[in-house]
Structures are given as C-alpha cells and as structure tokens.
Amino acid sequence: MPTASWNGVVIAQANDDEVEIVENNVYFPPSSVKREYLQDSSHTSRCPWKGLASYYSLNVNGKVNENAAWYYPEPSEKAAQIKDHVAFWRGVEVQR
Numbered sequence: 001m002p003t004a005s006w007n008g009v010v011i012a013q014a015n016d017d018e019v020e021i022v023e024n025n026v027y028f029p030p031s032s033v034k035r036e037y038l039q040d041s042s043h044t045s046r047c048p049w050k051g052l053a054s055y056y057s058l059n060v061n062g063k064v065n066e067n068a069a070w071y072y073p074e075p076s077e078k079a080a081q082i083k084d085h086v087a088f089w090r091g092v093e094v095q096r
Contacts, residue, residue, distance in 0.1 A: 003094070005057050006068065007060040011037050016076050020082050022050075027071075027085035038086075042069040043067045068092055088095040 002019045003025070004012040014032035021027070041055040043066075053072055058065040068090040075083050088094055 002028070002094065002096050004028065004088045004092050006058055006065060006088075007063050009037065010034070010058045011058065011060070011069075011088070011092065012086060020085055020095075022079065022082055022087075025087040025089075027082045027087045030084045030086065033069075035087045038069065038096060039064075041067050045070070045082045047079075049076060051076045056086070065092070077081055080088070 002014055003010055012028040012033040015029050019026050036055040037058050037060050038065045039059050040059050040092050043055040045053045051072055053070045055067040056069040068084050069088050071086045072082055072083055
C-alpha cells in the first residue's frame with residue numbers, strides 16, 4: 001500500500017490500484033491525502049508535457065515543509081489521469 005509520510009506522520013495512503021505512477025513519482029488520489037496537513041502555496045512550475053503544477057506546503061506537528069507536494073489542477077490531455085492527484089518530495093518519504 002503506497003504511503004507518504006513526513007515528520008513522523010502519514011500524509012497520504014492509498015491502495016496500489018488507486019495511485020498513478022508517472023516519471024517514478026507516486027500520485028495519490030485527492031481522497032487519500034490528509035488535507036489537514038496541507039497549506040496552499042502560490043508556487044507553481046511547468047512541465048513540458050504535463051502542464052502547470054500547483055503546490056502545497058506541509059504543516060505537521062508545528063514544522064513546515066515548503067512546497068513539498070504538487071498537483072496538476074488542469075493537466076494536459078496526455079496527463080489527464082493525474083488530475084488533482086498529489087505527489088511529494090523534499091524529504092517526504094514515499095513507500096510503494
């Protein structure tokens with residue numbers, strides 16, 4: 001069962017058939033992410049084939065991890081399967 005954790009807390013967990021693996025990143029469906037740990041961020045980045053990514057910062061037990069999660073609210077047609085799915089980096093441990 002894929003799991004994302006940071007600062008000793010599970011941030012996201014889903015069944016294997018619910019996640020999408022793209023470019024070796026695990027994209028968790030929105031329903032599997034514990035939103036109480038997410039803070040909106042104004043940071044964005046652009047992928048040439050997936051489109052414009054938006055970010056969340058994590059706030060867990062008083063510690064903040066800036067822009068540690070990203071998602072594509074309006075992905076390109078080629079990446080439609082990851083719409084609104086959340087992926088993690090910056091020290092977030094993702095196990096598959």
